[in-house]
Amino acid sequence: MKTLQEVDDVVLDFSRQQRIGLPEAVLCEGKTAPQLVRILQLCEQNKTAMLLTRLSSEAFRLLPGKWKKSLDFDPVSRTAFFRKPQMAAGVSRVAIVSAGSSDTRVVLECQRTLAFAEHPCTVIQDVGVAGLWRLQKRLKEIAAHPIVIVVAGMDAALPSVVGGLVAGALIGVPTSTGYGVATGGHTALHSMLASCAQGIAVMNIDNGYGAACSALRMLNSFERLR
Amino acid sequence: MKTLQEVDDVVLDFSRQQRIGLPEAVLCEGKTAPQLVRILQLCEQNKTAMLLTRLSSEAFRLLPGKWKKSLDFDPVSRTAFFRKPQMAAGVSRVAIVSAGSSDTRVVLECQRTLAFAEHPCTVIQDVGVAGLWRLQKRLKEIAAHPIVIVVAGMDAALPSVVGGLVAGALIGVPTSTGYGVATGGHTALHSMLASCAQGIAVMNIDNGYGAACSALRMLNSFERLR
């Protein structure tokens, strides 16, 4: 019988950027260290940059030193860049707004995915509605962006309030912040889906990467329509 | 074998008002018309007033004419008074605030329970946060009440915003308004329980009666402490 190492278990989609304008990325959760090494080897051979998501500090630690050094790794967002992209200058078209500082890990996953695609963005954190003055102080700045990503856990009331005040495209990212009925983020998810504000498009729980991709799809369309 | 009519299946708690200061009430859902008649007969014999809740128009229609006439029935809130109490004058200490006009049936159940206990209250409807100006316009009036009951369905973002702006006792009542993930009111319930605003005490879904009882308990304590 073939051993795991001999099995051909990784097929990378190097044409994705060209086909749909989104960068190739790899979800590391559930993958073994040998699988991750094979993926990085394929990228190296192919001279391609790669975004790694859900790479825990533990999984990063298990990589061989050579590959560890090749990565720009951020432990809070659990993301890594293979072949770091040039940071984009220019106008920020995306605002990432969060309800609390416990949402930082999701905010950073989103920000770093946009950065990997060479898009700058504006980050405005800890402006949840329990202290409404925090949001009101930053509202004009938020509303100036054509795309607003709202990251919130627990009751996720923030996107409903933002949605009633801001005209641009709105993406909600529920987080698994909280305990009791908030555990796992399902309350935040359902709250966003059932929002009394119109036209909030919602991502999976903690999916900052997906929110960035949704924003990239819109930015692609903006470019095309110019 | 005994028939249903012979079975002694109703034991009313006529000492409740005296014991814990709350009016005797009967949940009509799941009770047959003969059971409801036996309950009203017991009240008549005992010269006691009685609040009936969850009395559907259909169940009301099935009561004998004599008993129908004896009731002050409201089809929207599905409540009825047996022996209508005198309406209370005096200062309103309870504000009932709702997010949308679909919540009216719960608002009225709450208002009528307070009325049955001879307490006036202030009703402020349709001030959900998707149009924040609606709440801001009424905020001062709401904050003037020592007890605020917030009724909301769907994402139930309203109590979180109110909770951050108002200092008094706060009771949340989730409603089953909405569809998809909002069906049945579980999203509103969980959203209130996980609220980022502090100290919101929550009732069962659609339980306007319970919210009124919770307010009555507080009013009882207020009286005692004077």
Next chain:
Amino acid sequence: MKTLQEVDDVVLDFSRQQRIGLPEAVLCEGKTAPQLVRILQLCEQNKTAMLLTRLSSEAFRLLPGKWKKSLDFDPVSRTAFFRKPQMAAGVSRVAIVSAGSSDTRVVLECQRTLAFAEHPCTVIQDVGVAGLWRLQKRLKEIAAHPIVIVVAGMDAALPSVVGGLVAGALIGVPTSTGYGVATGGHTALHSMLASCAQGIAVMNIDNGYGAACSALRMLNSFERLR
């Protein structure tokens, strides 16, 4: 005590179009006929058009004749227009793609909301992946739109396949089509949220209206960026 008719239970948000570029709409589910009439009266006084959603044939039938006649009502999508808008000519920027013909009611709710906002759109139905040739035949046409709304029930595999082939902004609408584990649409919802394709933004189950609003938010931003 005040009767229901005297209670001031409706506060319309006539500034919404101006504030966030979305048309005022009313969710009719859970509202009584007198409440709906009061809403239409307010619109008439205000000379405003209004979109009614989730208006069942039964609820429509219960309206007084005068108000019935004032509405352009569609029983399949359960929508009605008060003061019918002019139909938009011009280029279609939104494609609505559905998996099966059982999804028609949601497709039409979406299409009619866009129409009410005077935006044309392209409708491509019954191209689910069990017969992949149906999608492949229409793929080029779909990909030509900057915004693609995918409507699907049951396993909702369609948005994942479309998401891997199309570069534009992508909105998923799960439907409650199906039985057993598909009942209520939760499987379709979760499938879209967990899609292996990147950047699909998801709406509440059966929320064709919300998908249209999300598209309108993007179109608003497109306009602003020109």
Next chain:
Amino acid sequence: MKTLQEVDDVVLDFSRQQRIGLPEAVLCEGKTAPQLVRILQLCEQNKTAMLLTRLSSEAFRLLPGKWKKSLDFDPVSRTAFFRKPQMAAGVSRVAIVSAGSSDTRVVLECQRTLAFAEHPCTVIQDVGVAGLWRLQKRLKEIAAHPIVIVVAGMDAALPSVVGGLVAGALIGVPTSTGYGVATGGHTALHSMLASCAQGIAVMNIDNGYGAACSALRMLNSFERLR
């Protein structure tokens, strides 16, 4: 790209005490050690006391020595006081009643939150209804308090029995004590929400902090009404 340390991710609500009469508190779960340090630094600069909740022994251990020493930390309730308040003398207006000794961690979170707000309270533990004599022995003492907080896990039958015997304001806190269907505390939560006793207002699972805040809101209103 900015590093995490440079990001401005904490916005404290120092006006909360003044605005709604509740102390500023920070939920530590999900926050990194550097974030907690930044929060304590802001409090120190601002000369403000702060209540930390859900601070695990592990998270406490990761704080720098200087900040560890500045805190009055209790590992059972996972709370810490920055700038310890003076303990309140005077009459206890709040009774905290628990069903079993496994609920102690929630009882203490509640007690310490009240203490931080300088309110004394009375704690009566392990009086669950399986041995009804335990409750009956303490009933008169409990009933003497205008506010009663009942903490219970598993089937949470205690608040229903207390609710039928005590007239004051009643707050239920379900706990995650138990296994099988009781795991996570959802059975206790639902049992309290569906209680056959009237007017029990319910908090999120294990939310002793929230119960204290709800009591503080009532005490604020009591003060105002005097």
Next chain:
Amino acid sequence: MKTLQEVDDVVLDFSRQQRIGLPEAVLCEGKTAPQLVRILQLCEQNKTAMLLTRLSSEAFRLLPGKWKKSLDFDPVSRTAFFRKPQMAAGVSRVAIVSAGSSDTRVVLECQRTLAFAEHPCTVIQDVGVAGLWRLQKRLKEIAAHPIVIVVAGMDAALPSVVGGLVAGALIGVPTSTGYGVATGGHTALHSMLASCAQGIAVMNIDNGYGAACSALRMLNSFERLR
């Protein structure tokens, strides 16, 4: 192809009484009128009595007149006897205790199943713990029975209190009485399963028939051990 009428779709278990001492019974829910007629014909041919459960008034109405007349039908418990048994005299060894009068339909299903097996029982209704005096008044009578069946919906606190006071075998039957989180009876079921009182054995929601069978199994064992 064979039509439904020709298919041999009913196989009755006439040896059950002899094998395990429980009467043959038929769950009518989901069966067509022709199937029910075939079952009754088989009983008639076999000269066997039969208990029908979950026979709705509507399903009863659809039976041919001859078969309707052959049945002792009770619409509240939805049970019918084919070949009515002799009513048992003698000592009652089973007490059926219910929390509220909305539980009557389940109480009667239980009582009639015992009656069909020729066992008398004692019924004590509407003694829920919100008015604890009601239970205390009947406690001695309840405790005198070796088997106690407790029927309760909503929070189902009654069995926990009874379980702490009564020494005999204890069977809990949750009912689907209630709304919101109590809908469907899952809260009552979970509350009984997680009871703080020891040794409560629990049946499916609304399963009065099953509770009677459980009691019959115990009575069978009692007989054997004498």
Next chain:
Amino acid sequence: MKTLQEVDDVVLDFSRQQRIGLPEAVLCEGKTAPQLVRILQLCEQNKTAMLLTRLSSEAFRLLPGKWKKSLDFDPVSRTAFFRKPQMAAGVSRVAIVSAGSSDTRVVLECQRTLAFAEHPCTVIQDVGVAGLWRLQKRLKEIAAHPIVIVVAGMDAALPSVVGGLVAGALIGVPTSTGYGVATGGHTALHSMLASCAQGIAVMNIDNGYGAACSALRMLNSFERLR
């Protein structure tokens, strides 16, 4: 705007039989009468037979007389044949085994789908394990079939017992028979998926049509391998 009738909302997959050896079928649930007529018209134009599933008696009644007459409709299984196939003679290779007579509607949906594909089958009903002798009496007959489909609701213990005694391919179909925790069929579904017997492949709840298709796939492979 286009009316519903003008929208091109049905795309039939007439190449399915040729492509994957399964007959074209239409799920009628959620489709309007005009949509069903358009489907039948397309079949007539194409001279194709068609299987209709989930066609309720009510939906059948709403079809125009011409189309009603064209169908071989069975109300119990809610299936209809357009262009009735010739009944297959020959050896039966599929046994359909059910636990109770309430499962008949699903058994017939399965049987009629096989019949539509011109495969005979053997039906053995009401042999649930509560009376194990019923199964033992028919076991040899069941085991003689290379494919066994087991249909069961409630606890679905039958497939586990059959799975331990029979060597052939085994397909489980959970049904929504039952009440309380069995409501909707999820207990039966989960019980089959978690079966202690090896190699039971499971279909969606009540999906007799799908079980027949799974059997047809196997029969196709059998043919190919000969």
Next chain:
Amino acid sequence: MKTLQEVDDVVLDFSRQQRIGLPEAVLCEGKTAPQLVRILQLCEQNKTAMLLTRLSSEAFRLLPGKWKKSLDFDPVSRTAFFRKPQMAAGVSRVAIVSAGSSDTRVVLECQRTLAFAEHPCTVIQDVGVAGLWRLQKRLKEIAAHPIVIVVAGMDAALPSVVGGLVAGALIGVPTSTGYGVATGGHTALHSMLASCAQGIAVMNIDNGYGAACSALRMLNSFERLR
């Protein structure tokens, strides 16, 4: 403020044995080591035996040496006896039957609780229905006991088969054995509650202790009736 050690948080129910014939027991899960020590001290002062349940090896390890030595601890069942009872001789009236060897921990919790109450029992393990011969070989022995406790996880088909073959009192204990849909034991629980066999009374998941208490209640009643 009082420290945890000063709080009077344990109230033991030493009259339970006398009141309802069940031994005092303590659920150790969720209790701190100091709380457990206080409990054991109270037992020592009171010269009472005590059963400890859910005492993990880790929690046992954290007890002071003196108390560790005073306990008869079994790590598989996680139970401990303080003041070991004399082992009962005499006839076994309870059979504990399990489906698989993974259920041993629950079987032993049940067996040791009965032993603590000085009742012998018969244990028959690993006779699940996937190999029906295993059960058939032991059936006569099982049926000879007036009380049969069936312990099973995953699909829990065993109690349904036993229930159809055995006449005595039947108690089902679902276990959390299994993965996927079986995780946590909810499938086994629901399967037992929805069993097609009559009169199976069910305990909480993994609650071997409760099953023993239910059997003890029956044995108490047997004694009384002699």
Next chain:
Amino acid sequence: MKTLQEVDDVVLDFSRQQRIGLPEAVLCEGKTAPQLVRILQLCEQNKTAMLLTRLSSEAFRLLPGKWKKSLDFDPVSRTAFFRKPQMAAGVSRVAIVSAGSSDTRVVLECQRTLAFAEHPCTVIQDVGVAGLWRLQKRLKEIAAHPIVIVVAGMDAALPSVVGGLVAGALIGVPTSTGYGVATGGHTALHSMLASCAQGIAVMNIDNGYGAACSALRMLNSFERLR
């Protein structure tokens, strides 16, 4: 009282291969090391080969050295062979197709179970539909197998697409790959059960072993029909 070691808690089903053509296997999860040793001793005495599933690296490590050496252990699939079978040559009749490389552990469990039963198979990994070209490249090869097992997590769209293109018997295995709504694999399970493609038979989450057994049942029937 008997100790655990003395209890006769393992009854192996050595006749299974002969009775239903499937190899004896042992689920190791929940079993103690002494139990596993007893099982291996019984196999040695009986000169039988044995497949061990769900044997974690930790549980393997705890086995005595002699038994560790006797096993062919694979840590990724968590399977071990006692008495390694000869590897089968000959034609592969089963294709195992996976959506992503995170599904490898389930693919290998399936492959090794088939290998243990001496059946070769073809493994095609990482061909999920987000990059449809990956599947299209391998489609002809997949379709050449009479049995196709599809392993997929998250939205599990792959089996729906394969099911529309391939005629053979189709078995779906959902995996617990993913986060948020995908956690635990329920979304993948429900998606497969509700697939728009016909005749996909589904296994429990992560049950690669069961999928292999289902394929073995089909292969047994193929043999018989030749």
